[in-house]
Amino acid sequence: MINGDQMLWGSATAAYQCEGAWQEDGKGTSIWDDFVHSNKNTKGITADVACDFYHHFEEDIRMLAEGGQNTFRFSISWSRIFPHDDGIVNEAGVQFYNQVLDICEKYKVLPNVTLLHYDLPSYIGADGWEKRETIDKFAAYCKRCFEIFGDRIPYYATINEPNHNSYCSYLVGNYPPNHVGDVQNLVKVCYHNMVANAKAIQEFRKLKLKAKIGIVNSGASRADILKDTPEYREAKRYANMLFHGWLIGAAVLGKFPDDLGDTLRNLGVDLSFVKQEDLDLIRENTVDWIGDNIYARKVVKPYEFGETQMVVNNDPHHSQALEGVTVKGLFQPDIDPTTRKNPWGREIYPKCGYDALIRLRDEYNNIPVFITENGHGMFETVDEKGEINDQERIEFLEEYLDYFAKAKEEGCNLQGYYIWSTMDLYSWINGYEKRYGLVHVDYENNCKRIPKKSYYWYRDYIEFQKNQ
Ligand code: BGP
Secondary structure, X not given: OOOOOOOEEEEEOOHHHHOOOOOHHHOOOEHHHHHHOOOOOOOOOOOOOOOOHHHHHHHHHHHHHHOOOOEXXXXXXXXXXXXXXXXXXXXXXXXXXXXXXXXXXXXXXXXXXXXXXXXXXXXXXXXXXXXXXXXXXXXXXXHHHHHHHHHHOOEEEEEEOHHHHHHHHHHHOOOOOOXXXXXXXXXXXXXXXXXXXXXXXXXXXXXXXXXXXXXXXXXXXXXXXXXXXXXXXXXXXXXXXXXXXXXXXXXXXXXXXXXXXXXXXXXOOOOOOOOHHHHHHHHHOOOOEEEEEOOOOEEEEEXXXXXXXXXXXXXXXXXXXXXXXXXXXXEXXXXXXXXXXXXXXXXXXXXXXXXXXXXXXXXXXXXXXXXXXXXXXXXXXXXXXXXXXXXXXXXXXXXXXXXXXXXXXXXXXXXXXEEEOOEOOOEOOOEOOOEOOOEEEEOOOOOEEEEOHHHHHXXXXXXXXXXX
């Protein structure tokens, strides 16, 4: 049971994955527009239209509210606000987000808004986070958003998943700029993200808004082990530090872990880009809340062989493939043969949500937490009655929610929960066949919306929780 009255209950989206309208009303292009239109993208699927949130937002937010949800997570497209590298605001872009906020107000839905969910403007470049100047450009963009939207947005998040995004972009190579095994730039990019986060927060504090600001991380319980030996525990410690600990440490505690520098130098990383002024900025500008996107844990074991790399499995026909990160000399992926996997090989492990919250309680000052994403990707069909019976998703969510409730009962500072996703939308690497929404989108039929069984289940679940 998650005590209802103070909790926010909602669902989440991201601009690139839902808006479409990729060139409408003066919008500039983003690095994801560039990537999906380039020959590096072998799948040839784009989000030019996506689920067309740009033209359906009123209906989407109304449905969300009618489904009992009182909060909506979405992101702002930087290139819709600043289409060019000249600092001139695109008023039509501002108007769009103001309209979205109007509809949220109309339906008493609290917006939780991420300022960057992967889609850097093309003029910043796919390699943008490698460049120090991007820190100032990001802070300037955020400052304008704070000035424009102010307290109309009660919860801002600076960046979505700096860790997962950087790992995909610089280790796996499946996100732009598609570098494989580029550890040097991976570290630099994560570092620049954290300095940019601090700089944006500095701008935010100057305005003395009532709103709260956070950052969204991926999986505070990322690392887990199958054997309890000193070697396994050490592998887990390193994995937790390098998956997320250095980023949450900087954002929440204002400092990187003590042994991070030595660990990275031992991996051959040149840290000459680190500056004392950045560390001061990070120390002085921490978040009010942390978002955690919870899907699965990462099982690791002590390092045995192989180069530093990350493997992801996007082939739904090889569900038992070994996924994960190898860091040479420190750890490598392990697989638990006893747990369930989804068709894309992602482990279903509800307890990881509990572990994440306990970790945030015990190691990060019990900072207020939002589960900013939790959801289940599935293949789905519409039955002969025109309905979508996603019972499997309901069971997934129930199991995870039971563990979140247990953590809250044990004193974790959980304040809000968002299902990924509000409606079906574009999946970064899997396109449209992998569906996450509470609401089905008929892409062949003008993006018609049909609530799934899980939509009604979530409405009843929230109602029940609120009455406890
Ligand atoms: C998170 C991202 C989301 C979303 C989700 C599902 O990491 O923040 O944007 O995409 O993962 O991922 P996928 O669609 O790859 O299964």
